[in-house]
Amino acid sequence: MVLTPGISRRVFSWMNRVLLLGGVLAGCGGPLESDGALEAQAQALAYPSGASRTVVSRRVVYKNASGxxxxxxxxxHFRAAGASDGTLHDIRIAEADAPGVREALVVMSAGQKISSSGHSSGVTGQSSNWDASCDSVSCPNVSLDGRSLAMKLDTLGWFPRGKTWLALVNDSNFNHLDDSDTKQRIVNGFVGWLQAQVRPETRSIYLAGSSRGGCLVMRLAQALRANTALDGINIYVSSFDGVCRNSQDELGTFDSKINNPVRPWGTFYGAxxxxxxxxxxxxDRLHIFHVVGGQEVAPATGIRAFSGYASATPPSTGTNLDWGWYKQTWVKWKHKEIGNxxxxxxxxEQAQVVSETIDAHLTWLDARIP
Incomplete structure (x- = not known):
């Protein structure tokens, strides 16, 4: 079942939550349907795909005709924040929509590009070879998959086109192994650039990212929420297995692993x-949803996602969290499966993974935006 013109997004969201969270009663006081039936219903309730789009992704620092x-x-703002030109040259951003009226700002970031393999993103919609057309100035033909979070949200119109500034960070160059100073300068550049997009009518900022992109949007949210000038703006954050470097205390992460309570047998997934x-x-006005699997991104590296915790000290095994402003759900999926x-x-398994990642974030967002 897909969202049709005859079903409002609020009714659809209510139906989605009933199926995903509560099940369907056979009658008053009757038994819940079987897990298999509920799973099939949850998978059938998918948000509609959007239209594929082609965008231009620009380098924030480029090389002119003289090199x-x-x-x-x-x-x-990126250069003003002080990162080296060589670092900034690899940051590429597509401003898909840039209207004059900006009631909402939407920014989505892919994960770190290690190689051409597996860099496709279910968040931004870019393919694994998205950068094949890049030159020293821009990447003129970046295709965006209509099934992605970005294009689904665009079609749903919850942040209406014509009043929403939409930017897709195809490569943030916010690399895991970089030193803390370089990362902070990159974050400062993004923050300055984002704040420059705010208009008097801006009421919402939505940030979404996977893997290192998830860590980036969490750090952007930190800085934006700390700015009292933005207190009247709602900030929504979607993190897909966001990865921050624990050896640098990035986002406050440290060497205490919280085991994934639904990890596949024989694995050591944790965050x-x-x-x-x-x-x-x-x-205040902050809303974060983090879907976490915690598979080690590369074997024996210690690179894995983050997890919040509610107790005085971290538990050995995690649980799903909902603190009102922060929600966290554990999933059994691999890091790349969560990212795309x-x-x-x-x-x-694809329908279930989509339901628990892309569509789960849409259900969460739908319940919170005005």
Whole structure:
């Protein structure tokens, strides 16, 4: 079942939550349907795909005809934040929609690009070879998959086109192994650039990212929520197995692993603990949803997602969390499957992975935006 013109998004969301969270009663006081039946219903309730789009992804710093680095128009904040031109040259962003009226700002980030393999993103919609057309200035033909979070949200119209500024970070160059100073300068560049898009009518900012992109949007949310000038703006954050570097205390992560309670048998999925309440002391109008699997991104590296915790000390095994401003759900899926449920899982599992990642975030967002 897909969302049709005859079903409002609120009614659809209510139906979705009934099926995903509560089941369907056979009658007053009757038994819940079987797990298999509920799973089939949940998979059938999918948000409709959007239209595929082709966008231009620009470098925030490019090389001019003489080969010298130059800040791209509209991206001057990145260079002003002090990261090296060589680092900034690899940051590429597509401003898909840039209307004059901006009631909402939407920014989505793919994960870290390690190689051409597996860099397709279910969040931004880019394919694994999205950068094949890139030159020293831009990437003129980046295709966006209509099934992605970005294109589904675009079609749903919850943040209406014509009043929503939409930017897709195809490569943030916010690399896991970079030093803390470089990362902070990149974050500062993104924050300055984002704040420059705010208009008097802006009421919502939605940030979404997977893997290292998930860590990036969490850090952007930290900085934006700390800015009292933005107190009247709702900030929504979607993290898909967001990965922060625990050896640098990034996002407050440290060397205490919280085991995934639904991890597949024989695996060691888990996430680095962080006291998110301490990381976000100002939480008014802040809404975060983190879907976490915690598979080690590369064997024997210690690179894995983060997890919040509610007790005085991190538990050995996690639970799903809902603190009002912060929600966290554990899933059994691999890191790449969470980042792109359309290319990584097997065909028999794809619908369930989509339901628990992309569509779960849409259900969460639908329940919170005005």
């Amino acid at each position: 010298a680095y130059q800040a791209a128009a509209g991206f001057e 680095w603990a962080t006291n998110l309440t301490a990381q976000f002391p100002r939480r 449920p359309y290319t990584e899982p097997g065909a028999s």
